[in-house]
Amino acid sequence: MRVGVFGASGYVGGELLRLLLRHPKVEVKVATSNTYAGEFIHRVHPNLRGVTNLKFVVSDLKAVVNNCDLLFMATPHGVSSSLVPQILETGIKVIDASADFRLKNPSDYERWYGWKHKSTELLEKAVYGLPEIHREEIRKAQLVAVPGCMAAAGILALAPIIKWGSVEKDRIVADFKVGSSGAGGKPSISTHHSEHYSVVRAYKPVGHRHTAEIEQELSALSGEKVTIAMSAHAVNMVRGILATCHVFVKEPVSIVDLWRLYREFYAGEPFIRFVRDRKGVFRFPDPKVVVGSNYCDIGFEIDDNVNRVVVLSAIDNLMKGVAGTAVQDMNLMCNWDEKEGLHDIGLHPV
Amino acid sequence: MRVGVFGASGYVGGELLRLLLRHPKVEVKVATSNTYAGEFIHRVHPNLRGVTNLKFVVSDLKAVVNNCDLLFMATPHGVSSSLVPQILETGIKVIDASADFRLKNPSDYERWYGWKHKSTELLEKAVYGLPEIHREEIRKAQLVAVPGCMAAAGILALAPIIKWGSVEKDRIVADFKVGSSGAGGKPSISTHHSEHYSVVRAYKPVGHRHTAEIEQELSALSGEKVTIAMSAHAVNMVRGILATCHVFVKEPVSIVDLWRLYREFYAGEPFIRFVRDRKGVFRFPDPKVVVGSNYCDIGFEIDDNVNRVVVLSAIDNLMKGVAGTAVQDMNLMCNWDEKEGLHDIGLHPV
């Protein structure tokens, strides 16, 4: 199958290229970047040196559409909502890594993103591309919106316990720790090495946009309004997200109960691993362990002192956080093995 | 004044030496270490090369007592409780950096530390050495227990809002991010560079011992039982703690209200700085900024989505987290300028 990546010079675009260039079922026909058009891809993504001789081309929608059967959009938020309608008309499948089609309620775009959505009729048609929650819809979709990286980590951590239900749904705290690649490839003072090294920066203690997605998905699962008290911190690593979710329970729950809840919810999932050991250093999920892989590691603990369950999830923000899930979505949309092209396991140590 | 450091080869001991060797009012007479007795101090604390020719000596209590007017205990938890009673009898002042005299309720030692306290009669006499809360008692104390590093960060973040009172006192989440020096100087797999680099390790998602101190101090301030849902994470830095405290409020509160609350509570405090800007990269507290200094930076934000206040505090775990506060305590106990020997400001960048 012929695929293209629109906006391929960013970190998400680069990670998509890394996965797609080795995917046995697809051929990368086009990678667009207006900034780097004409340059070899390895000038921007040095890991791809010797792996491909592809060059970036300008973002010419017509040329892209003629050369691809499926298109990945890795453009800044707000771009794809004006491009996708015309792309879809040509029959091409679209997997959008931006936020433009994640939210169902148009007013949420005004509230959380500050702009009015231009293609609201597509919001209903788009499928929220988290396979563990929407697998069957993804299989049939023409337009899939890849979840936000923190949203993916948060939803996967919380879905089983929210589905169970006996928790205080308006007292859930989700405290995120994120690597610098989550801020993208564009230099700024906040991501300048001298300013970001050793940092624990609460760059978004309240009001993070992914709150909207998490609340949307968990409320749908719950049947009731779920609110999330979300805080995001930048830490000194490149890849990875740890979500620490603090959940107050309304009735006593045991570790055995939690194991059962989580195992049942995620039965058969190829990319969910449970990490909860009684001893050793690697007892709980840690993003360090999943770097480069599509795994979401999940663990939990009970706090008897305060009727709290702590659920932890760890992902590579560029893999399960976006590009890995995007390829998983493609595999589903094309009826291929869901794990195709996603066999990398993490490195130890790294 | 003649001072000594008992257990001086650890990171807390080394930081005490760094501060005390430059303190204009004291002379370091003795630094004990059974492991390194006979070695120059700079073999273990290389920053002190050329600064002192002192050598470590064995931990001989009698010799120490004869040469010192004030003694810092930087021994592992459980050691000082058996030594301090005899030391106090000689009239020497003691500042204990371990946990042995922090808790007032003897049963808390059994619950949180798993051992029975041997000198329970001293628990009442010991003063919890957080100057911002117990300044006047510290001035008169013979035995001061330096707060745990995370406890210091947590209490300083939460004290003003707890004192104000209109918060859900059993739904407070305190999510900590800590540098590797907090684990001490003894090598282990969890602190092995290859295993700790890039890590976000939830090493204590529930059950951290500092919970006991924080609850003790905040309950006393509040007049009601306060519980803390505490989680501790190790991140990829050496020094520093960020406490992210999630507090659900019972009545609406504004940023102006919070400014007033915090300014009043900490009026005149030499080591409390408020960090809450509307723009720029350095809008909120970050441990990176306080490395090497005795500051506790505090900031806050309001989350309208969930009736939450997020309070953030950042300290250098070896400074305000222990050795800096210990010297501040000494200054108070000796009626010296409280800031003496603590004038270092942080480095930028570092």
Add this chain to the structure above:
Amino acid sequence: MRVGVFGASGYVGGELLRLLLRHPKVEVKVATSNTYAGEFIHRVHPNLRGVTNLKFVVSDLKAVVNNCDLLFMATPHGVSSSLVPQILETGIKVIDASADFRLKNPSDYERWYGWKHKSTELLEKAVYGLPEIHREEIRKAQLVAVPGCMAAAGILALAPIIKWGSVEKDRIVADFKVGSSGAGGKPSISTHHSEHYSVVRAYKPVGHRHTAEIEQELSALSGEKVTIAMSAHAVNMVRGILATCHVFVKEPVSIVDLWRLYREFYAGEPFIRFVRDRKGVFRFPDPKVVVGSNYCDIGFEIDDNVNRVVVLSAIDNLMKGVAGTAVQDMNLMCNWDEKEGLHDIGLHPV
């Protein structure tokens, strides 16, 4: 084919397991570790959780030999020289990751390692397992000695220019920068995170043992004695080696000459990449770019000020530095595709 890893709980053993568990032609039958016998492998190598259910077993040579056709030795230096003779008698092929069979001259073991070699008769039979230099001998070998990680980087950087010959062979400086995983998985003060973070530690400014290998191989290539002025530095990363080789040339040489020299020497090599761009950030080899891959990136520059050529090479010390080369050696010994199981490309960013 049935393979085993002897000494599988270290970082080299873990990396071998990562590669072998996904290698389509082999089945891992046994992984030994006396320390962790009985434990699941993912207790020690957390990246392998969910990938294998294998457990460590004790290092029982007889059991290992009965279950394997090829054995990887990942034991500390000095161990395999006493075990390998008996293993070879059973007809099994051995790939030894330790230093025990790398040097041809028995007296070199006394000089550089400080012990007398017990199986000197095997030193001649063993093949130095650097495919780019000894490919044909490796194909026919029963015993292959995997090069030391820094030796591999140094030899690959220098071989073409040494073969060319017009250089000062007794003035070659090789300045290495190495990640912490090169020190292995055993905790120590020097690799304690607090002591290793931000470090540039000249842990072996002179006298590094890999000097012996580099001199042996380059002298053989040159036909004359080549000496190497080697210095090794630990830096703040986990994986990777950069070799900066400073070579004084006896006659003028141009960049075009160097390109020709290096391209000819490495024509057709699957894991050698040249990195020398005129612009951009990724102009020269950098270990960051090859993490997790088997590539050796090589670049060079000419210094007109001092008649110097600087040759740079970058490898992942656990991959091309040992486990990757070991698997490449296995592929050659078994007449398989040399790249089998080694298709991973690096991550960007990481």
Add this chain to the structure above:
Amino acid sequence: MRVGVFGASGYVGGELLRLLLRHPKVEVKVATSNTYAGEFIHRVHPNLRGVTNLKFVVSDLKAVVNNCDLLFMATPHGVSSSLVPQILETGIKVIDASADFRLKNPSDYERWYGWKHKSTELLEKAVYGLPEIHREEIRKAQLVAVPGCMAAAGILALAPIIKWGSVEKDRIVADFKVGSSGAGGKPSISTHHSEHYSVVRAYKPVGHRHTAEIEQELSALSGEKVTIAMSAHAVNMVRGILATCHVFVKEPVSIVDLWRLYREFYAGEPFIRFVRDRKGVFRFPDPKVVVGSNYCDIGFEIDDNVNRVVVLSAIDNLMKGVAGTAVQDMNLMCNWDEKEGLHDIGLHPV
């Protein structure tokens, strides 16, 4: 004394402010920054929050000159050479942290910097501000050029052995490892955290401009032409430079000889420390140990294999590498205690 910092929003300017604000003999009257004029200084240098209420002002030369007795220039290369002549006419003393007055030979500016110097008559008048080499001239100077950070490390490492003389003066290799703050505070792709973390980037394998300074100073010391084969690498830390200098000796030299040479050359120097232990982790200079201090740590080792001496020097690039030396120069120019305001010792661990 009234001092000003021209170009105070960069890292050098910030470090000068940190030192000057606590210096007992000076008052900072003005800190210029066209970009941040009107902003509080702590918006850019967050460590100075609560330490000063100074704001940046525009770079108005007249206003500056009227308010200062001594001016620090922390402007980009090429700026001060057109400003300094007019400043000097007012009688003000100038300490220039840029490269504009470091080189004595005007043609060196064309060769190494690519521009023609506009005030060549001042090159002779300016003093190269390395106190260990030019102390007496600095005392009498009106214009001092602060050495380049790598030049300072290189010259201090090599001066004693060059003065001794029996070395191959055209085969000296100086291999530098530098932290990210050396690249300044302006964001770029090469210093973007995701691209700089874990890096060992040979950003200047040949042709580094500081070569000119090192050759100038060492040739003057030697009486013969000395050439330096310099290579510069960026590594994953913020502050610090390690210079690894490889020197081939013409006659045998012992460790005792080297000790004598170095001790004599640096007798009485307040900021030179020797680091060469036989055991332990901290045997050789490491920039980690000098972070925040004005020390230059120097060590050495002999390589019998190749008639080589390795000399190592470590500095904090913002301290002894520029701002610390600048303040040391000021102290000399003003006949104050040379150590005034420079008493900080490093942190351990950090």
